[in-house]
Amino acid sequence: MKKLKPDHKGKAVYLSAPVNALVQGYYEQNTTIAEIKEHGDFGLGTFNDLDGEMVILDNIVYQVKDDGMAYPVGDDKETPFACLTFFTPDTVEEINGERLDVPLEELLNLLIPSANMLYAIRIDGEFKYIKTRSVPRQENYRPLVEVAREQPTFEYHEIKGTLGGFYTPQFMASLNVPGYHLHFMNEDRTRGGHMLECEFKEITVGLQHVPRLEVGLPLTIDYLTADLTEDTRRDLEEAEH
């Protein structure tokens, strides 16, 4: 089943900061949840002091703490990095038949028409297996790749829920996590995290192409004086997969 709803002129994927600052350990910015919600009702990110994973679904912002439990958060919390858009899918497809046996990344590669476009992706349904991680609260300036080496991970079997996130072209790697970046929430929105592995059963995939990127540059002394000339792609690859 395919539904077409092609009207999001002017819509953008919004980043509250370039991801390379986060990768280098800049975990405190003065951007509030209220501010980022002006730019979307769907997305992901983290919180100041790298205090857990952020998942935004249906305009509710959740914080997944380092025990894997999720809590809705208020508008005054702050984030060093978040990525959002207003989600209105171009297509919603039920996955069945032979495509049920395809690994998730391959399936998404088949569904997205171009590797050079930004896409928002929402997957609802039942999963055979999901492995997630969350990040524990950190001191500022500790590189993300070091933190990620000690991340707590969580495994779920036969679980219903939602994956939400983005596809970003490789050439935008200093601004956003390149490739697929998906965060998970279970059906009753009590557990979740950054998706590391996934085997799906019955799912629908909502896809929205977004032909514009908007990047906020934080007005903090920390950000303004940071040395962001380093190529962080390798660290990002290790930290996010």
Ligand SMILES: [Zn+2]
């Ligand atoms: Zn993530």
